Amino acid sequence: MQTDPDLTTQLLAWYDRHARVMPWRVSPADRAAGLRPDPYRVWLSEVMLQQTTVAAVKDYFHRFTARWPTVTELAAAEDAAVMGEWAGLGYYARARNLLKCARAVVADHGGLFPDSRAGLLTLPGIGPYTASAIAAIAFDEAATVVDGNVERVMSRMFLVETPLPAAKPGLVALAGRLTSLDRPGDHAQAVMDLGATICTPRNPACGICPWTHACAARAAGMQAELPRKTPKADKPLRRGRVWLGHRDGAVLLERRAERGLLGGMLGLPGDGWDGSGGEAPAAADWQEVGEVRHTFTHFHLILRVLVGRVDGAAQRGDWISRADFRPADLPTVMRKAWDLARSGI
DNA sequence: TATTCGTGGCA
DNA sequence: TTGCCAAGAAT
Numbered sequence: 105m106q107t108d109p110d111l112t113t114q115l116l117a118w119y120d121r122h123a124r125v126m127p128w129r130v131s132p133a134d135r136a137a138g139l140r141p142d143p144y145r146v147w148l149s150e151v152m153l154q155q156t157t158v159a160a161v162k163d164y165f166h167r168f169t170a171r172w173p174t175v176t177e178l179a180a181a182e183d184a185a186v187m188g189e190w191a192g193l194g195y196y197a198r199a200r201n202l203l204k205c206a207r208a209v210v211a212d213h214g215g216l217f218p219d220s221r222a223g224l225l226t227l228p229g230i231g232p233y234t235a236s237a238i239a240a241i242a243f244d245e246a247a248t249v250v251d252g253n254v255e256r257v258m259s260r261m262f263l264v265e266t267p268l269p270a271a272k273p274g275l276v277a278l279a280g281r282l283t284s285l286d287r288p289g290d291h292a293q294a295v296m297d298l299g300a301t302i303c304t305p306r307n308p309a310c311g312i313c314p315w316t317h318a319c320a321a322r323a324a325g326m327q328a329e330l331p332r333k334t335p336k337a338d339k340p341l342r343r344g345r346v347w348l349g350h351r352d353g354a355v356l357l358e359r360r361a362e363r364g365l366l367g368g369m370l371g372l373p374g375d376g377w378d379g380s381g382g383e384a385p386a387a388a389d390w391q392e393v394g395e396v397r398h399t400f401t402h403f404h405l406i407l408r409v410l411v412g413r414v415d416g417a418a419q420r421g422d423w424i425s426r427a428d429f430r431p432a433d434l435p436t437v438m439r440k441a442w443d444l445a446r447s448g449i
Numbered sequence: 450t451a452t453t454c455g456t457g458g459c460a
Numbered sequence: 461t462t463g464c465c466a467a468g469a470a471t
Binding site: 152154156159195201231253293 | 463
Binding site: 156159160192193195196197198269270306365398399400401402435436437 | 450451452453454455456457458459460
């Protein structure tokens with residue numbers, strides 16, 4: 105692996121002036137003074153940021169760190185508390201793996217995160233990108249971070265016309281050539297900031313980019329066409345039903361299976377639109393109160409919402425008193441269904 | 450290698 | 461309204 109000292113120097117000089125302020129980040133000036141971020145906070149932020157915007161993450165990061173200031177405290181949390189706090193952020197496997205990882209750090213590593221990319225890679229929910237990001241940002245290991253931003257920057261810098269995801273290995277190698285051995289933590293954040301604020305998917309600001317003079321796509325006028333991507337299959341439409349049973353100030357909800365869609369989350373019992381089986385959770389005079397539309401990563405959903413008073417025994421689900429029930433603990437599609445159903449109670 | 454897995458903002 | 465997009469990992 106060889107580095108281009110001019111390009112890395114120019115990028116870091118730009119970052120020194122334009123680094124974005126984030127709750128989990130240590131500024132380049134503070135880094136230069138020897139400060140390093142808390143690995144727990146770096147890890148938490150990086151997991152939250154997987155396929156998720158900075159704006160969406162901020163409030164969640166504040167709530168998590170206020171409630172669980174250390175990995176040891178998070179490891180001791182109830183599963184339902186963590187899943188509830190994650191509700192609305194999406195990709196709920198991340199929350200399940202977050203807990204597994206925290207408990208592994210406590211049980212197997214004395215409550216301290218491994219300080220190498222290789223060590224981090226052994227933990228649940230930490231893949232190639234996140235391991236590199238934590239190693240670089242928290243421990244200043246010269247690991248190459250390749251997220252969607254870096255893929256875009258490299259495909260333009262080197263005019264890579266191979267579509268993603270096939271182009272990924274080549275882009276990783278190219279990114280490695282532009283990784284700073286001197287300030288790995290700042291470099292990792294700098295190249296991602298560059299992609300997020302300058303080398304954007306649409307209308308990149310090439311005129312103020314510190315790498316514009318070296319960018320092959322810019323020279324060819326092709327920056328707006330890169331990176332190429334293999335087209336995605338269009339989303340099918342699925343239909344289904346959910347039931348909200350109620351009686352005397354309690355509602356009938358269901359903890360979903362660990363695996364699969366919305367795994368581990370609280371929800372209204374459903375009828376199989378998500379691949380699970382299921383009839384109505386109890387006998388009742390069910391009344392349809394409307395329908396909810398929602399779009400997941402790979403399908404559209406139209407959900408009919410039914411409400412009924414349950415007098416007999418429930419066949420599935422758990423009764424939760426309205427006082428104990430926090431709608432904010434529901435994933436978004438279920439919160440939509442709840443918002444519709446509550447008017448019918 | 451291809452699929453599964455959320456959500457909200459934006460043009 | 462629709463499709464695209466965001467600091468990906470697990471299987």
